Amino acid sequence: MQFTSEQRLEEGVLEREFTLGEIPGTLWTPESAAPAPLILMAHNNGLPKNQPRLVARARITAACGYAVASIDAAGCGDRPRSAADEQARAELRRAMRAGEQVDGIFESFIGPLVEKAAPEWRTTLDALLALPGIGGPVGYSGWMALGIRLAAADPRIAAAGFFAGGYVPHAQREEARQITIPLLMLLQWDDEGNPRQRALDLFDAFGTKEKTLHANLGGHTGTPWFELEDGNRFFDRHLK
């Protein structure tokens, strides 16, 4: 892992860009006493890690005493896309404009994206936990489909906060039954592109005994600010 730049933020957080082989990442660490528990923060559907909403969440969470890391995994963020990915995205845009059913396209697009992203997140996790000042246990926050894959595959993930606003492939809907770590699922009640009942069914399916659903009125991007605080309090209960 090579750090390529760093910036000290007003809120007492060090923000560093890094590369790990081909993987570009960002690590936010608090100036408070080490070691800090680590939270992996992934943007929904592979959106870039430098999107302002993810960066704002990461900075605030780091200021609350967590090391936070995000990467652009293969096919995500600004990383090169395969011809198949580009084609799937174009087909998705066309189908959405035409008002067609898009589940099949999402399945063929998000399924492989999750499968390719998960190993890179785990490689990153290995490298992060080897750094001084970063300790376990490890939390996960954000993109639900990837989080299910990681939590099912990696016993180091001890608690997860999932955002329900994204397509969850069949494989992850099945894997949800195996998840037994504490969960907080965040649902926007009127998320245009994500059927509410599907999220409720998935919440029901998770195998964990300690799961909480927070639902708020509003569309996909309308999550109220206090849910970030609530999410960090959830992590405080399980990681600190």
Place this chain on the structure above:
Amino acid sequence: MQFTSEQRLEEGVLEREFTLGEIPGTLWTPESAAPAPLILMAHNNGLPKNQPRLVARARITAACGYAVASIDAAGCGDRPRSAADEQARAELRRAMRAGEQVDGIFESFIGPLVEKAAPEWRTTLDALLALPGIGGPVGYSGWMALGIRLAAADPRIAAAGFFAGGYVPHAQREEARQITIPLLMLLQWDDEGNPRQRALDLFDAFGTKEKTLHANLGGHTGTPWFELEDGNRFFDRHLK
């Protein structure tokens, strides 16, 4: 309003019993600087105000800087029950033992209970707000059916936390559409006697733009302790 006893608690809370005409009540006030915002706290389905779970919630909420009040309204708690009430309760027990549909019995029992209780809560609210050291705005916590009635009838109620585990009469399900104050609804995902879908439909029906649902795995009495903290943070956002 006559205070009949008082007790100073370790957590810096003064607990006073009072009577207001025929209405017995308890008032918990913090020793912190007055005036404190007021929260009316009602136990589900008219259960007694002196039940340990309600008392524990009230004490912790008062220690967080709120004046908290609860009463046993007409037909509730240890107050005398009408012959019709006694008959409905006996019929309810019989029907539940027999595994019969009990909606009709609940409707005939809870509906009038709410109608009779609401005016006594409003009379109590008048008296409480006339006391020194108690200010607005006013919050409501607990029994959902009564809370809907009060919030629909009384513009002094500024925010409400509802527990979904109780029968909500038809009249209150209709009134829910008129409610426009901020809401937090608490749902136990596997509440034996209270169909989940009915609670979700009611959450959907509330007219307010600022509503949040917290659902946790488990049965009727399994609400996790952190929901009390979350509830008080909800009130902090709207009453302080």
